[in-house]
Amino acid sequence: MPRQRSAIISIQMGKVIAISNQKGGVGKTTTAINLAASLAVLEKKVLIIDADPQANSTSGLNFSPEDDQHRTLYEVIIGELDIRDALIQTEMNNLHMVPSHINLVGAEIEMLNVPDRESLLKKALAPVRDEYDFIIIDCAPSLGLITVNSLTAADSVIIPVQPEFFALEGLGKLLQTIRLVQNGVNPSLTIEGFIVTMFDGRTRVHNQVVNELREHFGDMVFNTVIQRNIRLSEAPSHGKPIVLYDVMCNGTTNYLNLAKEVLER
Numbered sequence: 001m002p003r004q005r006s007a008i009i010s011i012q013m014g015k016v017i018a019i020s021n022q023k024g025g026v027g028k029t030t031t032a033i034n035l036a037a038s039l040a041v042l043e044k045k046v047l048i049i050d051a052d053p054q055a056n057s058t059s060g061l062n063f064s065p066e067d068d069q070h071r072t073l074y075e076v077i078i079g080e081l082d083i084r085d086a087l088i089q090t091e092m093n094n095l096h097m098v099p100s101h102i103n104l105v106g107a108e109i110e111m112l113n114v115p116d117r118e119s120l121l122k123k124a125l126a127p128v129r130d131e132y133d134f135i136i137i138d139c140a141p142s143l144g145l146i147t148v149n150s151l152t153a154a155d156s157v158i159i160p161v162q163p164e165f166f167a168l169e170g171l172g173k174l175l176q177t178i179r180l181v182q183n184g185v186n187p188s189l190t191i192e193g194f195i196v197t198m199f200d201g202r203t204r205v206h207n208q209v210v211n212e213l214r215e216h217f218g219d220m221v222f223n224t225v226i227q228r229n230i231r232l233s234e235a236p237s238h239g240k241p242i243v244l245y246d247v248m249c250n251g252t253t254n255y256l257n258l259a260k261e262v263l264e265r
Helices: 002-013 028-041 056-060 073-077 104-110 117-131 145-153 165-169 171-183 204-220 230-238 250-264
Strands: 015-019 046-051 095-098 134-139 156-161 190-199 221-227
Touching: 015 028, 015 145, 028 046, 028 056, 028 095, 028 134, 028 156, 028 190, 028 230, 028 250, 046 056, 046 073, 046 117, 046 145, 056 230, 073 104, 073 117, 104 145, 117 134, 117 145, 134 145, 145 171, 156 171, 165 171, 165 204, 190 204, 190 250, 204 221, 221 250, 230 250
Parallel strands: 015 134, 015 156, 046 095, 046 134, 156 190, 190 221
Antiparallel strands: none
């Protein structure tokens, strides 16, 4: 009974998942947007946090970082704005977002002398955490202080991996950073899983890399793979997640399957 009660409390508080990889171009933002949208389609209430100064999740959901640059994650994380005042309703009823702006780069410097600086985002999220089933954080492609804040705020991490051998080499630094966060400010942080992106089953090297990942990390690798899909790359330019841009394409199927796996875990 106590274990069941604990699980209920956890669901009520919402699960925070960071999407992180310090290597760019591996489908991190695509995964953040489309996992969040797919969970929303599955009738979960979702908040996506754009924690990347490049603000690609912001523009990918049809918002301009310049529309209201004083109501972004930057103001939230430095304590100038309550997170509720930065929330934006997206085109999907169950999906809200906190946008980003290039100003977020400056937050790293401003946070340096702040006490408990690794936990600023966690504290900022606290007032709204129980209002969502999932909070998805799109991390910057770096291992700086903003990413450490994201990992400190998170319950788990999803790591997108492009099926190329050089992409595997960079995993060591990210896993080391995760261990440092676990050993320091967030001992309960877990790896939700590795998700293979941009997969082409006709390519020998892609199959080799996926096999190596599964051999090394076992069940930590999601069964779902995100296939290379032109519609996925087109959707952000239209400011839509793939499920709204082309409901019939492989990208939609892949991300809905990933969302179902996340729910099962």
